[in-house]
Amino acid sequence: MEEQVQKQSWWPKLVKVVSDHPLVFIILFFFIIPFIMPYKALATQIIIWGLFALGYNVCLGYTGMLSFGHAAYFGVGSYTTGIVLIRLWPNIWFGIFCGMLMGAITAFVLGYLCIKRRGIYFAMLTMAFAQLIYFLAFQWVDLTGGDNGLRNIPATPVTLFGYDLHIYEPLRFYFFVLFFVILSLLALNRILESPFGQVLQAVRENEPRAKSCGYETTNVRWLAFVISGSISGLAGGLHAIYLHFVGIDSLYWTTSGQVVMMTLLGGMGSFIGPFIGAGIFLYLEDMLSALTSNWMIFLGVIFVLCVLFFPAGVWGTIKNLSTRKKD
Amino acid sequence: MEALLKTINLTKNFGGLSAVSNVSFSIRKGDLQTIIGPNGAGKSTFFKLITGEIKPSSGQVLFLDQDITSLPQTKVSHLGIAVAYQITNIFPMLTVLENVRVAAQSRKTTFNLWSKALNHKALAEESLAILELIGLADFQGDTAANLSHGDRKRLEIGIALATKPKLLLLDEPTAGLSPHETRQTIELIKKIAEGLTIVLVEHKMKVVMEVSNTITVLHYGKLLAQGTPDDIRNNEEVRRVYLGGVKC
Ligand SMILES: Nc1ncnc2c1ncn2[C@@H]1O[C@H](COP(=O)(O)OP(=O)(O)O)[C@@H](O)[C@H]1O
Numbered sequence: 001m002e003e004q005v006q007k008q009s010w011w012p013k014l015v016k017v018v019s020d021h022p023l024v025f026i027i028l029f030f031f032i033i034p035f036i037m038p039y040k041a042l043a044t045q046i047i048i049w050g051l052f053a054l055g056y057n058v059c060l061g062y063t064g065m066l067s068f069g070h071a072a073y074f075g076v077g078s079y080t081t082g083i084v085l086i087r088l089w090p091n092i093w094f095g096i097f098c099g100m101l102m103g104a105i106t107a108f109v110l111g112y113l114c115i116k117r118r119g120i121y122f123a124m125l126t127m128a129f130a131q132l133i134y135f136l137a138f139q140w141v142d143l144t145g146g147d148n149g150l151r152n153i154p155a156t157p158v159t160l161f162g163y164d165l166h167i168y169e170p171l172r173f174y175f176f177v178l179f180f181v182i183l184s185l186l187a188l189n190r191i192l193e194s195p196f197g198q199v200l201q202a203v204r205e206n207e208p209r210a211k212s213c214g215y216e217t218t219n220v221r222w223l224a225f226v227i228s229g230s231i232s233g234l235a236g237g238l239h240a241i242y243l244h245f246v247g248i249d250s251l252y253w254t255t256s257g258q259v260v261m262m263t264l265l266g267g268m269g270s271f272i273g274p275f276i277g278a279g280i281f282l283y284l285e286d287m288l289s290a291l292t293s294n295w296m297i298f299l300g301v302i303f304v305l306c307v308l309f310f311p312a313g314v315w316g317t318i319k320n321l322s323t324r325k326k327d
Numbered sequence: 328m329e330a331l332l333k334t335i336n337l338t339k340n341f342g343g344l345s346a347v348s349n350v351s352f353s354i355r356k357g358d359l360q361t362i363i364g365p366n367g368a369g370k371s372t373f374f375k376l377i378t379g380e381i382k383p384s385s386g387q388v389l390f391l392d393q394d395i396t397s398l399p400q401t402k403v404s405h406l407g408i409a410v411a412y413q414i415t416n417i418f419p420m421l422t423v424l425e426n427v428r429v430a431a432q433s434r435k436t437t438f439n440l441w442s443k444a445l446n447h448k449a450l451a452e453e454s455l456a457i458l459e460l461i462g463l464a465d466f467q468g469d470t471a472a473n474l475s476h477g478d479r480k481r482l483e484i485g486i487a488l489a490t491k492p493k494l495l496l497l498d499e500p501t502a503g504l505s506p507h508e509t510r511q512t513i514e515l516i517k518k519i520a521e522g523l524t525i526v527l528v529e530h531k532m533k534v535v536m537e538v539s540n541t542i543t544v545l546h547y548g549k550l551l552a553q554g555t556p557d558d559i560r561n562n563e564e565v566r567r568v569y570l571g572g573v574k575c
């Protein structure tokens with residue numbers, strides 16, 4: 001018995017340290033991921049989708065809005081970055097910035113139309129508008145390439161003091177993406193710890209009461225939605241550069257579904273959850289799709305089991321286990 | 328002196344039901360008035376009409392000589408009216424301190440994205456003072472959902488106080504409390520009444536008689552009687568419909 005207690009006592013402490021300093025550990029972890037994944041590109045994919053889920057989580061986890069239409073902001077970000085790089089100015093920073101901006105603008109406009117609804121009505125509206133954008137992109141072949149996707153996004157070089165950084169080498173590209181991920185994390189952390197972050201929590205916990213305290217909760221939710229859209233747009237832009245291509249499916253509802261799944265898998269309450277969710281999802285997808293062409297079914301089953309038995313998500317469950325009283 | 332709050336023929340119909348009908352009520356600055364009436368009399372609805380949470384079918388609400396009848400709830404809150412709800416309406420997964428602090432913050436800033444909330448010293452001090460007042464300072468770090476019923480009821484009052492109201496509406500603050508907790512809450516009400524105008528909805532006649540010198544009786548949405556505790560006690564109609572022979 002005593003031995004057991006001894007054996008167990010280290011990991012709850014570790015979990016506590018990690019959840020007390022999520023940023024430090026998540027950034028540390030980022031430096032390990034590319035070396036434990038089967039190949040570097042998978043690691044890159046994980047942090048891009050993790051970033052997307054992080055942005056999504058501003059909506060779901062921090063403000064309590066269930067959106068089923070986040071493909072719109074991710075996809076619009078992807079297309080914008082791609083189109084800007086192809087047609088306007090092959091400058092990668094500018095391209096990424098435009099993707100992020102268009103993600104925010106799209107969320108601003110669609111947010112205005114959806115935000116007054118709550119719960120399932122909100123979810124359905126966001127999904128409907130996202131599908132609308134999907135069909136627009138599908139039809140507007142001149143701009144988007146339609147069904148064929150947007151091809152040949154140039155690999156514009158990134159230079160520092162005139163020295164080419166060769167960012168398209170897999171490991172370097174990972175760190176290039178990581179740069180944006182860490183910036184987003186720091187910015188988001190700052191926002192969530194700000195007075196506005198407190199209001200977000202209050203709105204999530206009890207919107208009628210927040211309103212009765214005098215907060216314009218509709219505007220609060222709207223701004224949260226725009227922040228979420230901008231991070232999703234950034235993730236989309238990075239994804240376009242990562243693939244040198246934007247597929248029409250980036251705007252499809254399956255993309256919205258995927259980010260919901262990742263966020264729920266990992267756990268909504270933290271920064272770490274979305275990245276864990278993205279990691280598990282993409283790793284499983286990679287593994288299962290090599291084994292069987294029906295990998296979607298297996299992934300679906302795993303997802304359903306997770307939601308049924310670990311409703312707090314992987315990280316939430318780990319945290320709960322570690323704080324459970326040992327008798 | 329002029330009334331701080333005044334309602335004129337305030338009426339609210341829910342379908343065929345008149346939850347509040349033709350209620351004209353006024354309270355002067357610094358007063359504490361009580362509203363009594365059986366369940367379903369329309370007391371909570373009356374409060375919601377004042378705060379703008381629901382809009383009246385007809386009638387007016389005047390606050391500080393301004394017609395606030397059609398103002399949105401958030402505006403009314405900023406003018407200085409707060410409610411402590413009958414059904415506790417707190418932020419369950421936030422800590423006790425956060426509950427009060429976020430309410431206090433509503434008077435200062437909403438869209439401040441770039442400073443640290445915890446660095447706002449004045450806000451923290453203000454919130455702690457309120458926790459001291461409502462007797463929850465020792466629980467400041469606890470998750471609000473884990474508080475006992477009595478403590479939650481007092482946190483409810485703390486949240487309302489944190490918005491620095493001029494007029495505080497207390498909706499059955501002692502409902503479901505033990506005698507000891509009721510005592511605490513009466514003392515709290517007496518203390519905050521010193522600097523505040525309060526309308527109290529209360530069932531326990533002992534509490535009513537102790538804190539208030541003007542009582543309004545609502546019955547089926549109508550104003551039945553108004554007066555001092557003695558007036559009310561001796562009012563035949565009130566005895567018949569409400570007190571029902573209860574000794575008080
Ligand atoms: N939103 C509503 N819709 C329909 N009827 C309501 C609503 N709110 C209250 N009522 C009805 O109005 C009457 C007064 O309710 P309420 O104000 O809660 O009474 P009290 O607080 O005095 O117990 C009750 O009959 C109640 O059923």
Ligand SMILES: [Mg+2]
Nearest residue numbers: 370371372413
């Ligand atoms: Mg009531």
